[in-house]
Amino acid sequence: MCYRCHMVERADMRIEQLADGFELWVGDVAIVRHRAAEPAFFVGSGRPLVEMYRGNFAIEDRVDERLPLRHAEIAGNLVRLAVAAGLAPLLELRVEPGGLALNAAGPALNRFWLRVLADAGERLWGGGEQMSYFDMAGRRFPLWTSEPGVGRDKSTQLTWQADVTGKSGGDYWNTNYPQPTYVSSRRYALHVETDAYAAFDFRDPDFHEIEAWAVPARIEAWAAPSFVGLVEQLSARFGRQPRLPDWAIGGAIVGLKDGERSFDRLEGFVAAGAEVSGLWCEDWVGLRVTSFGKRLFWDWKANEARYPGLRGRIAALAARGIRFLGYVNPYLAADGVQFVEAAERGYLALRQDSDDIYLVDFGEFDCGVVDFTNPDAAKWFAERIIGQEMLDFGLSGWMADFGEYLPVDVRLSNGVDGMLMHNPWPTIWAKVNADAVASRGRTGDALFFMRAGWTGVQAHCPLLWAGDQSVDFSRHDGIGTVIRGALSSGLLGNAYHHSDIGGYTSLFGNVRTAELIMRWSEMAAFTPVMRSHEGNRPDDNLQIDGDPQVLAHFARMTRIHAALAPYVAGLCDEAVATGLPLQRPLFLHFEEDAACYPVETAYLYGPDLLVAPVIEPGAERWQVYLPAGADWIHLWSHEAHSGGQVLDVESPIGSPPVFWRAGSVHEALFAGLASI
């Protein structure tokens, strides 16, 4: 089964022979130099130590051997690499249209390292969806899908508490969606085609070291004269999302999980003047209360007790142009009926040490893992659960949660080691959802959103969501991380990104402030999809409709979001055509302006809007860099400013720092936003 079905157009790669080795070039960029004295290719073997606790992994490698392949024999497009002359080659490289195909001498070689040429001052972006650092230079990034961590900063008490109580503090590199692909400021991109545990080590001034716990099938690379060109190629390679439906960009999706009271509360949003495009009730399946907060009952069908007459309710909303969205994930609670159904059919993954079903601890309840490597099981989940229980029931979308928890010691139908199936699981999960949507002819209309990903998730998942931020302004787990997530994933072909307004994780007394919700609402208005979330502990935290001022502010931002829809619709068309993400780093359109490159928390929203969300508490003013080569009009005051300067702009709540590019064809639309 190939779950990455997208056609790819790959850059040319070529070998240049040297006296004592060879170079690999893509376009006019030398990316690898391999010489006997300074080898770039290494293979070896190792044994991983893996501990999983509720989606958090402690992984350590014990490397048994690491062999520099100093001896190269080159014949046309083929290179054979050995430890020394006279010894059997351990690795064969073949330049193909799709990149560099690799073949190892045997399966015992389960470690691979490649050193890529590095430049002083080089910047490196991508790695999937990276929340802490958009530019990865100077750091090492393990690439393994997992919980992202709570706090993600070992210097904070919150992170320490999460580590001690649940091994869940995380670190800067933890992400739901890693991908072994990067874009270099040298105007090339590189992708490692592997499903294994991998790492990018960008700490050495002389080389980038790529590591994978299997010899990759291919090293792919692209070069282009512009970053726009590179991003287009990456999108073509990894898959392009269907156009975001107009309903999703035309108002806010209000997240409530209050049982049938959610419908009454929604009316409060409408009455406050909010433009509502959808009601999202993740608790449509019923609740389970744990020490983490209110969790959902993972048996995927409407819960009549919590939502009596839901089908009729959905129809009534639909008549008013409001969609209803739900929630699903790839696990089945052991105390649910679908678990029994799947178990009877043999669709659940098994233990290695017995024929028992593998149960995963999700925090005070256990679940089975539907074995998507069994095509029948995948079809069953798509048809029986998503098709019948969700789409046929009337859902227009859902959070397709998780995907990161595949245990490495599970026994799967396809016989592949869990170490090699763990990373691609989110992509497989995305395809199950996409197949279900397609089976009802709803592609481009029904909208699911995911936090987890891996190579190829782009071809199946129509919308990313930034995962579970803490409900704060913290550097590594707060509001600002969403921007970095949008920018990094956007470069790799994920055109659409959004987040939980107000953040999600409230633990150890960390709770939402009104200011946080309002700043987050302001930011979300300038992203493709504006969606709120009550968080993990709704009762302990301020809700949007719990404070009239917050609600009024939110409602105004939804109207601004809706008013932007004509502009955003054009960006969606562009995304379909070119793969350009809606949220873009400044340098994407201002390559010549060196000052744009370090900017990580402002973005271009399409070519004509510059958005610099306020991501610190207590700020009344904000520093915004305006790219050189254009003039910029402040959205609220309509004051013009020339580019190439840092502007200190008044930014009280309600007036986030947003500018439009003077001369935009959308000038009239932008100018009207200030009066909303």
Place this chain on the structure above:
Amino acid sequence: MCYRCHMVERADMRIEQLADGFELWVGDVAIVRHRAAEPAFFVGSGRPLVEMYRGNFAIEDRVDERLPLRHAEIAGNLVRLAVAAGLAPLLELRVEPGGLALNAAGPALNRFWLRVLADAGERLWGGGEQMSYFDMAGRRFPLWTSEPGVGRDKSTQLTWQADVTGKSGGDYWNTNYPQPTYVSSRRYALHVETDAYAAFDFRDPDFHEIEAWAVPARIEAWAAPSFVGLVEQLSARFGRQPRLPDWAIGGAIVGLKDGERSFDRLEGFVAAGAEVSGLWCEDWVGLRVTSFGKRLFWDWKANEARYPGLRGRIAALAARGIRFLGYVNPYLAADGVQFVEAAERGYLALRQDSDDIYLVDFGEFDCGVVDFTNPDAAKWFAERIIGQEMLDFGLSGWMADFGEYLPVDVRLSNGVDGMLMHNPWPTIWAKVNADAVASRGRTGDALFFMRAGWTGVQAHCPLLWAGDQSVDFSRHDGIGTVIRGALSSGLLGNAYHHSDIGGYTSLFGNVRTAELIMRWSEMAAFTPVMRSHEGNRPDDNLQIDGDPQVLAHFARMTRIHAALAPYVAGLCDEAVATGLPLQRPLFLHFEEDAACYPVETAYLYGPDLLVAPVIEPGAERWQVYLPAGADWIHLWSHEAHSGGQVLDVESPIGSPPVFWRAGSVHEALFAGLASI
């Protein structure tokens, strides 16, 4: 210069050839099996990343290559190892009387790994002075002298606070005194003769992996029919301490650092009935106040302002049989006069990037490092500072502090890389002290004590002290760690061990309780040297003489300590003759009793006393394992108990769990202790 001058008697090692490799045996124990398919020897190269902050190191390795040396050519006592047949040998092994001598093909090979055969249930002790685990099985132990850490347990808030504020939390393996030597329950011992960063990895069930960041000069091994025999051999190998002077075992050394008020306070101890053998004033050099607490002024001479007329005071004490002890360490404060003197003579280590003196940050003040690799500098320190300013002034002993802070990027007179001089620095520092003492003919009388160590410190340092515990009962940094430190270091030839009564480090509101001081006093009474310490923040913490009940309890314990002197003197004689430590793991004398092996917090004090200190707060009773094969008499009640059982014994403060072996020739002495 050889700073490890002790004569060694080494076990025989021999090679046994196999069809596809060889085995190494010591006595009747196979320790290494090397086969082409399962190689035991690996070499390679790597680049360390080292960050030092006030004696705390963050060290990461980047291994460039790790080559299994599968091909062995054996000729008599010589083995040549290569990656493959036909390739140049990279490592030569030669069995010599002293062990296995190793020669690498070149200096570029700066990584070495050796796999030693492991047994199920094998126990492994040693590794220098290990504070958290006496039995190292199941864990990895980096061997690098450093600060031991504050808290040393990532799950505690104290450790987290220390990490965040000073990178100083530490972990279970951090120690001032590591040593790449272990004793196996298979009744052999193994030593890696290297000064490089090293590690023992005891996690794999099939092998122990020894790592060193240089190819070691030798792998040494010993086998013996008994553990006593092994310990004697190790002591012979690493050096044997001079006999502890009678004055040091005949009463307590009272630590005060209150300037001249210390003398008045000492009278309070005497008046309370304490047997006082010495007054230890580390502030004899004057004070410097920092945020850590009161620190000392590191310019090593009597401070007339803080101790007016000290020479006369010392003489007056001496007339009463009370010694005076001071403090010194190998650094010179940049604002002191000795720094200038050393700098003018060129005795201070330099920076690599200039000819400037290398300054080390010790926490709000900088110091120069006396370059002991320059024999003139070492002699100068021994003569000019320790000889003239300390011994000639009247000091009978001192804390010879530190030794762990040698920066790895320092430039030394002998031209050796700091990575290779860092670990042996404590041993060199010990020798400077020992040479000074010998120069005055005071060996075996003047007593200095050290926390830092490395291979060979045994030959120079007459007394270990357990370093800086936190002032608490915590598992990894409290009172109980002292026992593990005594047992582990004792097996490697360090006969004498003691600790700061009450602990040392009081940070983040962690302060001493009366109970802690009293429990620590009880334990210290049954160690060779009983010495109190005011801690790093005397004013914030209870002092022994700050509570009449604590003082009375301490005084009684000093009398018990003094009363034990005849027994302890015999143990000291035994240590000189055989190298057996005074504090011994239970299994050392009860090899046949399997239940003795897991015991880590009780010890035999000599062959006839069993001491099981209470190391938890609030305990009124204590569980004590009594070794089988003897009867045991409770010290306080004189009740007899047969061995081979866990006894639940009443252990209120003042009656620590201590037993003597029925039939001991010292029975009368022991029986009398209860009435003190």
